Amino acid sequence: MHEMSVALEVCRMAEERLGSDASRLVALGVTVGDDAGIEPENLAFCLEALLEEPPFEGAEPRILREPGDGLHLSYLEVIDDDSSND
Amino acid sequence: MTVRTIEVRERVMAKNDEIAARVRARLAAAGVPAFNLVSSPGSGKTLLLERTLAELGSEMRIAVVTGDVQTQNDADRLARHTDQLVQAVVTNGACHLDARQIETALDAVDLAATDLLFIENVGNLVCPAGWDLGETAKIALFSVTEGEDKPEKYPKMFRMAQWVVFTKLDLLPHVPFSLTHAVDIAKAVNPTLDFLMTSAVDPGGMEEWLGFCRAHARRGVSV
Numbered sequence: 001m002h003e004m005s006v007a008l009e010v011c012r013m014a015e016e017r018l019g020s021d022a023s024r025l026v027a028l029g030v031t032v033g034d035d036a037g038i039e040p041e042n043l044a045f046c047l048e049a050l051l052e053e054p055p056f057e058g059a060e061p062r063i064l065r066e067p068g069d070g071l072h073l074s075y076l077e078v079i080d081d082d083s084s085n086d
Numbered sequence: 087m088t089v090r091t092i093e094v095r096e097r098v099m100a101k102n103d104e105i106a107a108r109v110r111a112r113l114a115a116a117g118v119p120a121f122n123l124v125s126s127p128g129s130g131k132t133l134l135l136e137r138t139l140a141e142l143g144s145e146m147r148i149a150v151v152t153g154d155v156q157t158q159n160d161a162d163r164l165a166r167h168t169d170q171l172v173q174a175v176v177t178n179g180a181c182h183l184d185a186r187q188i189e190t191a192l193d194a195v196d197l198a199a200t201d202l203l204f205i206e207n208v209g210n211l212v213c214p215a216g217w218d219l220g221e222t223a224k225i226a227l228f229s230v231t232e233g234e235d236k237p238e239k240y241p242k243m244f245r246m247a248q249w250v251v252f253t254k255l256d257l258l259p260h261v262p263f264s265l266t267h268a269v270d271i272a273k274a275v276n277p278t279l280d281f282l283m284t285s286a287v288d289p290g291g292m293e294e295w296l297g298f299c300r301a302h303a304r305r306g307v308s309v
Contacts, residue, residue, distance in 0.1 A: 002181050002213040009098050017094065026089060030098070037216060037242055069242075071099065076092040 003039060006071065007046035013073050015055060021078055022055035029062045029074040036071045102217055105185035109192065109220025116197035117304050120205060122219050124243060125227035126236070127209030130253040132160045133286045134227065134295070135204055139167035141296055146303050147199055151175060151191045152206040153183040160206060171195055182213035185220055201304040211240040222302075223248040230254050231261055234268040237275045244275045249282060251295060256285040 010030055015022050030047070032038050040063040047061035064074060097103070113120050123131045132152070139148055148168065152160045153175040161174035173191045175183060188205060195203070205221060207214040214224075226247040228236060231254055237244040244250070250272055252265065265283075272279055282298055285291030 002216065005180060005182070005184070005213075006098055009101065012101075013094070013096060013098070017092065035242075037212060071097065073094045073096050073098060075094055078090050078092065080088045080090050 003042040004046045006038060007043060007050055010047060010073050011050045011056070014076055017076060018078065023057045024078045024081070025051070025056055025059040025076060026079050027060040027062055027077040029064055029076075031064045031066050031070060031072040031074045033066055033068040033070040035067075035069040037069070038071060040065065099216070099218075102185045105189055106218035106220040109185055109189050112192065113197070113203070113220065113222070116200070118197050118200050118203050119302050119304065120203040120219075120221045121302075122205045122207055122214075122221035122224045123227060124207045124211070124214045124224055124247065125209060125229075126211050126232060129209070129227040129229040129232065130286060131206050131209065131227055132163055134251070134253060134284065135164055135206060136167050137286045137292050138204075138296070138299060139164060139170075141292060142299055143168050143170075145300070146201040148202045148204065148299075149173070149195045149200045150204045150206060151183075151188060151195070153177055153187070153208050155179060155181070155208055164206075170200070177208060181208055181210050182217050183207050183219060184217050188219045202299060202302070211236065211243045215240075215243040215246050225249045225251055227251050227253050228268065228272075230258050230263040230265070230268075232263075234264060235271055237268075237272040241275045244272055244279070247276070247279065249280050249298075251282045251284055253284050253286065255283055255291060256288045 014028055032040050044061050044063050051059040125131055147170055149170050150164055151173045154160055155177050158174040161172045165172045173194055175187045175191055224247045228250050282294050284295045
């Protein structure tokens with residue numbers, strides 16, 4: 001029921017981490033414990049909607065399951081534009 | 087173009103818990119015990135608090151932060167029974183209170199002039215279990231018009247709570263509710279729970295609860 005609150009917090013954490021690189025986010029992994037009280041599909045749906053909005057540009061949410069009641073932002077995948085180094 | 091993975095492994099609740107720790111420290115510094123009342127909608131949180139304010143208002147200074155998804159109706163009801171501040175938090179759709187809302191609400195409360203703080207959470211047995219508000223303890227209300235298996239259905243909430251307050255005991259003769267069965271189910275979920283019996287309408291139905299409030303109010307309050 002509170003998946004949207006969780007999704008908003010996940011996006012805030014990602015933005016805090018990435019700063020001006022937020023637009024380069026291509027995927028983020030959220031680990032959801034089986035007893036965390038979070039409906040994974042609903043969370044993915046909320047994240048998809050939020051990750052379409054600036055500062056993001058359509059990153060993919062990946063929900064990872066684990067035993068227990070943990071709820072973590074596990075990883076961020078960003079694309080590095082290394083063309084300037086060529 | 088290369089894809090780089092940044093390991094984060096950070097708890098989603100970390101920020102809320104950080105603010106909750108701040109709230110807890112602030113309450114502890116002021117010596118104010120704070121109880122977070124949680125229950126299904128309609129279990130009687132607001133009526134219990136109305137009666138509490140009416141009965142104890144002359145003995146101690148009780149502040150209330152009350153959360154609702156929409157409307158300030160509960161705050162208006164409570165404000166009729168006290169001169170102390172009743173702080174309304176409208177969550178605008180959110181199904182729970184979070185620590186930030188409590189931290190903001192406390193800015194308007196004179197903690198030095200508060201002996202006991204109640205936080206009336208949004209009526210919901212699911213989501214408020216996940217949000218630490220910095221309270222001293224969670225108290226789950228459980229009315230006898232509900233199913234005895236509520237603790238089994240919503241185990242997280244009953245595991246997080248330290249007390250269960252049964253409400254509407256005046257209705258027991260009219261409903262197929264076994265108090266002992268409900269207590270057994272709750273204890274199976276959380277063996278450390280303590281139970282209080284209340285009726286907000288029966289004469290004497292509030293005594294056990296009022297005794298609890300007197301015992302837990304800021305030390306030094308004359309009773």
